Amino acid sequence: MFRNSRNNKSVAKLAIWLISAVLAGQHFSATAQTAESPLATLTQNDLNVGQTLFQTHCARCHGMLGEGGEGANLTQARLRHAPDDIALISLIATGIPGTAMPGSWTLNETELLRLAGYVRALGELPAEVMPGDAAAGELVYQTKGNCASCHILDGAGNGVGPELSEVGRRRNADYLRRAVTNPDADQPRIATRQRGTINAFLTVRVVSEYGTYEGMRINEDEFSVQMRDITGAIYSFDKAKLISYEKGFGHSLMPGYGAVLSEQEVDDVVSYLMSLKGEV
Numbered sequence: 554m555f556r557n558s559r560n561n562k563s564v565a566k567l568a569i570w571l572i573s574a575v576l577a578g579q580h581f582s583a584t585a586q587t588a589e590s591p592l593a594t595l596t597q598n599d600l601n602v603g604q605t606l607f608q609t610h611c612a613r614c615h616g617m618l619g620e621g622g623e624g625a626n627l628t629q630a631r632l633r634h635a636p637d638d639i640a641l642i643s644l645i646a647t648g649i650p651g652t653a654m655p656g657s658w659t660l661n662e663t664e665l666l667r668l669a670g671y672v673r674a675l676g677e678l679p680a681e682v683m684p685g686d687a688a689a690g691e692l693v694y695q696t697k698g699n700c701a702s703c704h705i706l707d708g709a710g711n712g713v714g715p716e717l718s719e720v721g722r723r724r725n726a727d728y729l730r731r732a733v734t735n736p737d738a739d740q741p742r743i744a745t746r747q748r749g750t751i752n753a754f755l756t757v758r759v760v761s762e763y764g765t766y767e768g769m770r771i772n773e774d775e776f777s778v779q780m781r782d783i784t785g786a787i788y789s790f791d792k793a794k795l796i797s798y799e800k801g802f803g804h805s806l807m808p809g810y811g812a813v814l815s816e817q818e819v820d821d822v823v824s825y826l827m828s829l830k831g832e833v
């Protein structure tokens with residue numbers, strides 16, 4: 554996936570640099586934490602350039618101020634995927650496989666350092682204020698929306714929708730409010746090597762001689778398509794025998810709750826979802 558040989562070289566250089574940084578960290582493990590970090594020597598000017606890079610390359614997913622959106626909220630003192638600065642730099646360089654977080658193959662070392670420094674600085678900002686009451690929101694989740702019929706949370710529920718056990722780490726309050734009130738607005742995506750960023754939850758509608766079926770696509774090849782409906786039942790169809798087959802891009806199986814829940818209940822359920830951070 555490298556665009557040219559210069560990139561290839563700079564990735565190789567980065568790998569060597571990362572390894573030597575890790576080794577240096579081990580060697581000097583007796584000295585103070587901050588002295589080991591390659592970010593310790595960054596100046597305010599480096600951080601300002603880091604902010605501009607962030608706004609260009611990262612803000613469309615992580616928000617202009619790192620507050621989160623499709624990407625994780627980065628205004629947190631501890632980042633789950635980046636326990637230390639070396640891990641943070643290599644994460645930005647290579648992305649997180651199986652998620653929408655892409656690798657930044659076009660950035661050079663200096664840019665990566667400045668970006669990482671800016672991301673760490675975001676972690677020192679005060680935490681986001683919750684709009685409602687998380688405990689009341691938990692009750693709404695369990696009693697009003699039938700949410701567990703489609704989501705797994707801490708091992709309970711059915712999984713036609715995404716697991717929510719750690720959703721508060723991935724998303725911010727605005728995103729979660731949209732997800733609950735207007736599910737068609739943002740569809741979770743996933744970065745793939747062959748096809749770029751694709752829709753992770755593709756809804757499909759199939760009409761066969763036996764009736765109409767709507768659900769989440771599990772798999773598809775030239776001849777057949779497999780899907781799961783909201784009851785969890787799995788179907789496989791022979792494409793040649795179908796009356797019609799439609800991929801519902803931008804259409805969610807999740808009902809919008811804007812009219813079902815009061816504004817207070819939406820605030821509460823958003824606060825509850827924000828509190829779901831899984832194991833740190």
Ligand code: HEC
Binds near residue numbers: 615632633635654750
């Ligand atoms: C296409 C969307 C997208 C872009 C662009 C993107 N990210 Fe991400 N990023 C994500 C998602 C989604 C996650 C959360 C992955 C997960 O844990 O499920 C994430 C996670 C992260 C994390 C880990 C957060 C944690 O809690 O451990 C860091 C750090 C990060 N991104 C930094 C960046 C930086 C810096 C850039 C710009 C160079 C960037 N991202 C660009 C989508 C994106």
Ligand code: HEC
Binds near residue numbers: 733
């Ligand atoms: C009929 C099934 C169904 C029900 C009921 C349902 N959801 Fe969903 N939910 C989904 C699907 C499918 C998605 C995947 C994204 C999409 O299609 O919008 C989703 C996405 C989400 C997301 C976004 C997750 C992410 O990582 O982007 C949140 C948050 C969410 N649902 C919360 C809820 C809450 C809270 C309730 C109850 C008030 C609920 N859902 C009820 C099916 C459902």
